[in-house]
Amino acid sequence: MNEIQRDPDAVRVTALAGELRVVIGQLKRRLREQSNLGDLTWTQLRVLSRLDSEGPATVTALARAEGIRPQSMGETVSALKAAGLVSGAPDPCDGRQTVLSLTPACIKAIKTGRAAKDDWLFKAISTQLAVAEQEQLAAAVQLLKRIVAT
Secondary structure: OHHHHHOHHHHHHHHHHHHHHHHHHHHHHHHHHHOOOOOOOHHHHHHHHHHHHHOOEEHHHHHHHHOOOHHHHHHHHHHHHHOOOEEEEEOOOOOOOEEEEEOHHHHHHHHHHHHHHHHHHHHHHHHHOOHHHHHHHHHHHHHHHHHHOO
16 A cells, blocks of 8 residues: 555546546436336346346346345345236246246336436536537546446
């Protein structure tokens, strides 16, 4: 740590990293405010996101992907079923398993939420930033893509 404190470039990058983390957290919270899937836990949101991006899955596969016990995932899935967000069907390859997927109502809610987030971002960018600043933001987005690709 002492080496970082002595190196002005390292001090600058450390401060930038902290600022970026805070601002991204604030942006995530603002975006979360724009869409409302109810009072879901972080794990429930992760399951819905995974089913949305990767498609239907079993409780076991979801538990493995999230790094939790199948019993815990079972509780999470039960709550999502009760909320009408996921449904299950027998696995065609193994009738003992249930394949979970998003319900049409959940898919609609996700699409509506994404549209609300996009709308909020559009309004914020177009009203708060000049054209030159919008171009700077576009360049910054490309830099962020490079960071997350590593």
